[in-house]
Amino acid sequence: MAKSQETFSKKEKEKNRLKKRQDKQEKLEERRKNSQGGGLEFMMAYVDENGHIIDTPPNPTKKKEIDADSIELGVPKREDIVETVRTGKIDFFNDAKGFGFIKELNTQEKYFVHINGLLEEVREGDTVVFELERGLKGMNAVRVKKLKA
Numbered sequence: 001m002a003k004s005q006e007t008f009s010k011k012e013k014e015k016n017r018l019k020k021r022q023d024k025q026e027k028l029e030e031r032r033k034n035s036q037g038g039g040l041e042f043m044m045a046y047v048d049e050n051g052h053i054i055d056t057p058p059n060p061t062k063k064k065e066i067d068a069d070s071i072e073l074g075v076p077k078r079e080d081i082v083e084t085v086r087t088g089k090i091d092f093f094n095d096a097k098g099f100g101f102i103k104e105l106n107t108q109e110k111y112f113v114h115i116n117g118l119l120e121e122v123r124e125g126d127t128v129v130f131e132l133e134r135g136l137k138g139m140n141a142v143r144v145k146k147l148k149a
Contacts (some may be wrong), residue, residue, distance in 0.1 A: 089124045093124050100113050112140050127146070130143060
């Protein structure tokens, strides 16, 4: 005769599983019974003409007609972007390592410059004109040219 495959620990695990399932079902029923949601009407939210979330429907007299063709989706084409030449001063430049930083005169922002982005040799303190290009870690100064002063 073979022994029963059900051991004491298997029976206990099964009891615990059933107990957890039953407790979960009871909690669900309790939440449903005590919920104060009140249905779909209380869960609705609306956006008014200023973009604020409100609980009352918007006033139909304040509705504005918008021409769908006037909405531009996506990023404008590259040729539409006007590249502006910026003026700055070489804040730091390491000839040995081939990089430095340019501080723009108008905004006082610093931009990374690599030796490959230089059109002529520069030193710290030189006033330069440059353009910006997006690099891996932010905006980089490219086509850097010394300003004749």
